[in-house]
Amino acid sequence: xxxxxxxxxxxxxxxxxxxxxxYRLELAGGWSVPVALVEKRKGEARLIVDGRSEPVVYxxxxxxxxVHLGGQSYAVRYIDPLAALSGVDGAAGHNVAxxxxxxxxxxxxxxxxxxxxxxxxxxxxxxxKLETAIRASQDGIVEKIHVREGESFDRDTALVTLSQEGS
Amino acid sequence: xxxxxxxxRVVLVANRGEIAVRIIRTLQKLGLQSAVVYHEVDxxxxxxxxxxxxxxxxxxxxxxxxxxxxQIIAAALSVxxxxxxxxxxxxxxxxxxxxxxxxxxxxxxxxxxxxxxxxGDKIRARNFVAHNGxxxxxxxxEEDDPATFLDRARAVGVPLVVKPSAGGGGKGxxxxxxxxxxxxxVVQARGEGQRYFGDGRLYAERxxxxxxxIEVQILGxxxxxxxxxxxxxxxxxxxxxxxxxxxxxxxxxxxVRKKICETAAGIARAAGYRNAGTVEFIYGRGEFYFxxxxxxxxxxxxxTEMTTGLDLVAEQLAVAAGHPLAFGQDDVRSNGHAxxxxxxxxxxxxxxxxxxxKVLALEYPQGDGVRVDSGIGQGQxxxxxxxxxxxxxxxxxxxxxxxxxxxxxxxxNLMLLGCETNAAFLRRILGDDGFKAGEVHTxxxxxHPDIALGAAPDENVExxxxxLAALLTRPVRDAAHAVPALHASLGSWxx
Numbered sequence: 001x002x003x004x005x006x007x008x009x010x011x012x013x014x015x016x017x018x019x020x021x022x023y024r025l026e027l028a029g030g031w032s033v034p035v036a037l038v039e040k041r042k043g044e045a046r047l048i049v050d051g052r053s054e055p056v057v058y059x060x061x062x063x064x065x066x067v068h069l070g071g072q073s074y075a076v077r078y079i080d081p082l083a084a085l086s087g088v089d090g091a092a093g094h095n096v097a098x099x100x101x102x103x104x105x106x107x108x109x110x111x112x113x114x115x116x117x118x119x120x121x122x123x124x125x126x127x128x129k130l131e132t133a134i135r136a137s138q139d140g141i142v143e144k145i146h147v148r149e150g151e152s153f154d155r156d157t158a159l160v161t162l163s164q165e166g167s
Numbered sequence: 168x169x170x171x172x173x174x175x176r177v178v179l180v181a182n183r184g185e186i187a188v189r190i191i192r193t194l195q196k197l198g199l200q201s202a203v204v205y206h207e208v209d210x211x212x213x214x215x216x217x218x219x220x221x222x223x224x225x226x227x228x229x230x231x232x233x234x235x236x237x238q239i240i241a242a243a244l245s246v247x248x249x250x251x252x253x254x255x256x257x258x259x260x261x262x263x264x265x266x267x268x269x270x271x272x273x274x275x276x277x278x279x280x281x282x283x284x285x286x287g288d289k290i291r292a293r294n295f296v297a298h299n300g301x302x303x304x305x306x307x308x309e310e311d312d313p314a315t316f317l318d319r320a321r322a323v324g325v326p327l328v329v330k331p332s333a334g335g336g337g338k339g340x341x342x343x344x345x346x347x348x349x350x351x352x353v354v355q356a357r358g359e360g361q362r363y364f365g366d367g368r369l370y371a372e373r374x375x376x377x378x379x380x381i382e383v384q385i386l387g388x389x390x391x392x393x394x395x396x397x398x399x400x401x402x403x404x405x406x407x408x409x410x411x412x413x414x415x416x417x418x419x420x421x422x423v424r425k426k427i428c429e430t431a432a433g434i435a436r437a438a439g440y441r442n443a444g445t446v447e448f449i450y451g452r453g454e455f456y457f458x459x460x461x462x463x464x465x466x467x468x469x470x471t472e473m474t475t476g477l478d479l480v481a482e483q484l485a486v487a488a489g490h491p492l493a494f495g496q497d498d499v500r501s502n503g504h505a506x507x508x509x510x511x512x513x514x515x516x517x518x519x520x521x522x523x524x525k526v527l528a529l530e531y532p533q534g535d536g537v538r539v540d541s542g543i544g545q546g547q548x549x550x551x552x553x554x555x556x557x558x559x560x561x562x563x564x565x566x567x568x569x570x571x572x573x574x575x576x577x578x579x580n581l582m583l584l585g586c587e588t589n590a591a592f593l594r595r596i597l598g599d600d601g602f603k604a605g606e607v608h609t610x611x612x613x614x615h616p617d618i619a620l621g622a623a624p625d626e627n628v629e630x631x632x633x634x635l636a637a638l639l640t641r642p643v644r645d646a647a648h649a650v651p652a653l654h655a656s657l658g659s660w661x662x
Contacts, residue, residue, distance in 0.1 A: 001646040002641070005633055007624065007629060007632055008516075008623065008624070012633055014633050014637055016643050016646070016647045018648065023637075023638065025633070025637055027630065027633065031630070035634040037520045042527065047638075054631065057528060057584070058635060059527040059584045059585065060639050061585065065635065065640065066527055066528070066585055067632055067635055067636075068528070069582060069632065071594075072590070073584055073591075073592050074628075074632055074634070078642070078643070080642070100520070101522075102522065102550075103519075103551065113335050120642070127520070152551070153324045154523045164285060
């Protein structure tokens with residue numbers, strides 16, 4: 001089964017299967033190696049990828065895996081296929097305007113059922129003491145507004161979901 | 168320092184985060200009781216856990232609670248505090264607050280309200296410094312005599328910067344390198360001043376190319392004694408926000424260093440300065456000019472503590488208690504080199520956008536010559552309600568090279584999961600050739616945007632991250648187990 005993850009805004013597909021040694025990971029492009037995780041204590045383990053072993057520290061928080069690897073911290077997000085299908089995430093037929101950074105909603109400029117063209121301002125947010133307009137990336141109909149005026153949100157929060165006509 | 172008597176037994180810290188923790192630690196060391204005010208979003212912060220008394224305050228926004236002088240004074244009185252330490256930011260440079268604190272019969276740990284007021288008015292402060300014979304950048308203010316403005320601007324000489332008087336943030340600024348361009352620059356700057364500020368009045372000032380930010384730590388007592396505790400260089404900045412500070416400055420020769428430190432002490436003496444303060448200068452090509460004086464403890468004070476061995480908060484408390492300084496200028500020595508890096512909740516890779524999250528795992532570097540001043544703890548939620556500073560990683564070494572190496576390894580040994588930080592950016596600056604050569608000026612990071620952007624994680628790192636995430640994500644593991652393993656299907660006929 002194909003799974004999707006996101007690192008730093010970049011989407012990656014992968015397949016995980018069982019093998020005689022444990023697990024095998026395959027990435028898009030056909031790169032396929034044995035992988036294993038040997039847990040030392042909760043949140044600390046040795047990660048073995050293709051025979052190379054390295055200490056990692058991690059915390060799983062919902063869809064996010066926070067990782068400390070090689071002296072740096074990263075966050076890897078699992079894209080839940082069910083959530084994607086239900087329109088919470090960017091699946092076919094849906095388009096979600098997300099917060100590029102944490103902030104506060106100053107105003108919502110559209111209402112549910114409204115037809116919008118690509119480039120239409122759907123909401124105004126304030127972040128870093130600056131006002132930013134959030135625009136529809138394509139034509140569609142406003143399906144859901146996820147935030148209220150005055151509400152604060154984290155980065156990547158869904159603000160407005162659009163559905164494409166005919167889907 | 169121990170054995171000093173204090174006219175107060177409880178000190179209220181009117182601040183939050185790392186500086187509240189840092190002040191409380193010294194209060195404990197001196198045997199004084201500590202109290203801290205907090206907004207509910209900080210209820211789980213280390214400062215609240217550490218203080219003897221914690222008093223909740225409220226307001227329209229979290230920041231406005233920490234700016235509410237009346238609530239803070241009431242909180243202080245409720246725990247019988249005899250003094251208030253304002254820390255930095257918030258009410259620390261608010262003369263009106265200093266006055267009401269004293270009117271309530273409490274000691275304000277800082278300079279007199281009059282001095283806060285003088286130094287808080289940038290034009291008055293500049294005139295005060297110039298009238299006392301200390302260097303300010305040569306300048307011409309249009310308002311003084313509009314008819315002669317252009318002549319006076321020419322007399323300042325090039326390079327020259329023309330700015331709207333009402334301005335800020337670099338808007339409407341024009342740099343003139345040839346006097347033939349002055350007339351055009353004046354027309355443009357005036358137009359932009361009108362547009363941005365509705366005010367076309369201008370002033371012209373000598374422009375310092377590749378300016379460096381040098382500041383001098385001052386300490387004065389109530390008897391008129393003033394000493395300097397040497398300089399700090401804070402040229403690693405982005406949009407006027409300091410990121411890395413160090414002492415001594417790699418830019419100064421021993422002669423200039425002596426001159427700039429004595430100038431700062433002279434300015435403080437002329438102002439009758441009491442308590443800890445910092446005189447900031449712009450420095451370039453061997454010349455320095457007064458920029459402003461900060462009448463409070465600075466964020467970056469730990470580097471001075473590392474090299475002088477002094478505890479600046481303890482000195483502030485002693486001075487506020489009316490004691491004379493326990494040492495003279497000749498007793499102050501600076502040993503080795505210290506560097507502070509500021510850990511911020513922000514993403515330099517995305518134009519320094521603020522980041523939020525919850526501290527899920529936290530481990531700070533330890534060891535000789537490493538000091539961490541932190542305001543966050545496990546489980547704490549990081550929001551955009553306050554300044555993004557999370558902690559300061561401060562190191563000391565015998566030489567600058569050793570201090571840089573120690574700072575690098577300190578950042579490598581720092582682990583914070585749950586909220587993105589600027590740690591990788593700090594590491595890139597510390598490893599930058601220009602920084603290592605001591606050649607950074609305040610525009611350096613703007614000139615080298617690659618340092619903020621960094622590189623995308625390489626393919627090998629990405630693969631390892633994906634492997635780990637796949638193994639830790641339940642639906643992915645479940646899907647793998649739903650399909651019989653290869654050896655299971657092969658096994659039946661192999662045996």
